[in-house]
Amino acid sequence: ALVSMKEMLNKGLKEGYAVGQFNINNLEWTQAILGAAQEEQSPVILGVSEGAARYMGGFTVVTSIVKSLIEEMKITVPVAIHLDHGSSFEKCKAAIDAGFTSVMIDASHSPFEENVKTTQQVVAYAHERGVSVEAELGTVGGQEDDVVADGVIYADPQECKELVERTGIDCLAPALGSVHGPYKGEPNLGFKEMEEICQTIKLPLVLHGGTGIPTADIKKSISLGTAKINVNTENQIAFTKVAREILTSDSEVYDPRKFLAPGREAIKQTVQGKMREFGSSNKA
Numbered sequence: 001a002l003v004s005m006k007e008m009l010n011k012g013l014k015e016g017y018a019v020g021q022f023n024i025n026n027l028e029w030t031q032a033i034l035g036a037a038q039e040e041q042s043p044v045i046l047g048v049s050e051g052a053a054r055y056m057g058g059f060t061v062v063t064s065i066v067k068s069l070i071e072e073m074k075i076t077v078p079v080a081i082h083l084d085h086g087s088s089f090e091k092c093k094a095a096i097d098a099g100f101t102s103v104m105i106d107a108s109h110s111p112f113e114e115n116v117k118t119t120q121q122v123v124a125y126a127h128e129r130g131v132s133v134e135a136e137l138g139t140v141g142g143q144e145d146d147v148v149a150d151g152v153i154y155a156d157p158q159e160c161k162e163l164v165e166r167t168g169i170d171c172l173a174p175a176l177g178s179v180h181g182p183y184k185g186e187p188n189l190g191f192k193e194m195e196e197i198c199q200t201i202k203l204p205l206v207l208h209g210g211t212g213i214p215t216a217d218i219k220k221s222i223s224l225g226t227a228k229i230n231v232n233t234e235n236q237i238a239f240t241k242v243a244r245e246i247l248t249s250d251s252e253v254y255d256p257r258k259f260l261a262p263g264r265e266a267i268k269q270t271v272q273g274k275m276r277e278f279g280s281s282n283k284a
């Protein structure tokens with residue numbers, strides 16, 4: 001069933017597990033992730049970046065594909081379609097109008113007061129329609145589609161408290177050392193701040209840049225209040241590795257399904273592994 005993130009994340013926070021946000025790029029990605037969730041009996045968040053929505057042909061194409069697959073694949077676990085790193089009120093509104101059940105407004109690059117204002121505007125529009133809202137403070141490193149950072153800035157716990165109080169968001173992504181894309185060396189997550197922020201705001205925290213974070217750090221993050229973990233690059237790597245193996249070992253291949261289907265299976269396996277790691281299996 002299509003739902004917002006609110007209940008699945010609050011339940012995760014209370015029971016000590018995290019729900020994965022897995023980014024989708026096309027039909028195969030969506031099939032793989034929904035199939036994994038159903039098999040694991042896990043709630044799931046389908047993340048859609050603005051770049052991915054453009055690639056797929058627009059927000060309404062995304063919601064049509066997701067809704068059709070939920071029906072055809074007989075998906076019964078809770079599914080949220082979530083705009084990842086929404087860049088403006090207008091983009092969030094367009095996603096909501098197209099049927100997204102959740103949005104992230106990422107005004108983390110703006111001055112604090114502006115971040116608060118934009119987030120308030122999004123929350124007003126979203127909550128009236130039963131749509132959940134994630135906001136961000138600080139800077140996640142690395143790059144994902146249109147979201148580029150040259151450094152990592154840790155979120156300030158005092159600003160987190162104020163943002164939550166003034167906006168009424170459902171969950172918060174405080175940047176605490178994580179990076180989009182592969183890490184250069186070991187990640188250095190701010191666990192002290194993570195604990196402090198969750199204790200203060202009493203909302204589920206979101207960890208961006210889930211690819212390449214060691215299991216021990218994942219478990220620790222969950223124990224400190226992280227209830228949503230975003231994974232994108234790891235699925236891209238899994239798909240491309242399999243596709244590349246097939247294409248390099250057989251120069252006669254011309255039917256794309258010969259590498260799309262095994263690539264899709266690799267994504268499914270990767271997602272099922274993450275769901276077990278995050279503890280969301282059998283929590284649907």
Ligand code: G3H
Nearest residue numbers: 181208209211230232233
């Ligand atoms: O917003 C999406 C994520 O934060 C994904 O990060 O590509 O490093 O897994 P990742």
Ligand code: ZN
Nearest residue numbers: 180208209230
């Ligand atoms: Zn992210």
